[in-house]
Amino acid sequence: MRLRLATSGAVEHVLITQRLVLTPVADTDQAELAAHWTDPDVRRFLFDGTALSPAQITQTVADSAASFTAHGYGLWLARGRGGHDEPGGHRGESLVGTAGLRPLDDLGVEVLYSLTPAVWGHGFATEAARAVIDHALGTVGLPEVLAEVDEGNTASIRVINRLGLTPFATVQGELGPLIRYRLRP
Numbered sequence: 001m002r003l004r005l006a007t008s009g010a011v012e013h014v015l016i017t018q019r020l021v022l023t024p025v026a027d028t029d030q031a032e033l034a035a036h037w038t039d040p041d042v043r044r045f046l047f048d049g050t051a052l053s054p055a056q057i058t059q060t061v062a063d064s065a066a067s068f069t070a071h072g073y074g075l076w077l078a079r080g081r082g083g084h085d086e087p088g089g090h091r092g093e094s095l096v097g098t099a100g101l102r103p104l105d106d107l108g109v110e111v112l113y114s115l116t117p118a119v120w121g122h123g124f125a126t127e128a129a130r131a132v133i134d135h136a137l138g139t140v141g142l143p144e145v146l147a148e149v150d151e152g153n154t155a156s157i158r159v160i161n162r163l164g165l166t167p168f169a170t171v172q173g174e175l176g177p178l179i180r181y182r183l184r185p
Helices: 027-037 054-071 124-140 154-162
Strands: 004-007 013-016 020-024 075-080 095-104 108-115 145-150 166-173 176-183
Touching: 013 124, 020 054, 020 124, 027 054, 027 075, 027 095, 054 075, 054 095, 075 124, 095 124, 095 145, 108 124, 124 145, 124 154, 145 154, 145 166
Parallel strands: 108 145
Antiparallel strands: 004 013, 013 020, 020 075, 075 095, 095 108, 145 176, 166 176
């Protein structure tokens, strides 16, 4: 997969893959994020199964913008590239999901992602997460990327394994055991 990074200004980072365009979340995306993140299937293994309030979504967007400014990473919206239909009946440019990087406790930076259920099973999580990981390890220069996955989230575990992350610990989470993974260049 080829990854292109386009920058415009000091903090705008756009990641482009074969089928996706990932753009940093912005204030104008809050309604779309709310709709996506309140879907029970999307949040089943995200945010410990709870729906974020509008204030929490506003804070998430603000935290992401600050992280892009300070560190060169944050949260991206993943959309199908325009001009063609995507698997699952999704039209290009429609929301596929989110992907990003954020601190994991005091251990380092973790990759995270969420997908619209209509596109599950078509490799979009792997594609989006790979773009974000490549950005983290390449452009940003992080020494490693972490992931934390609910033990029961077998689909996400398959994605993490395809990306080459290896388990290093299991910890107790709000909803049960969480497996922690890492990838070093």
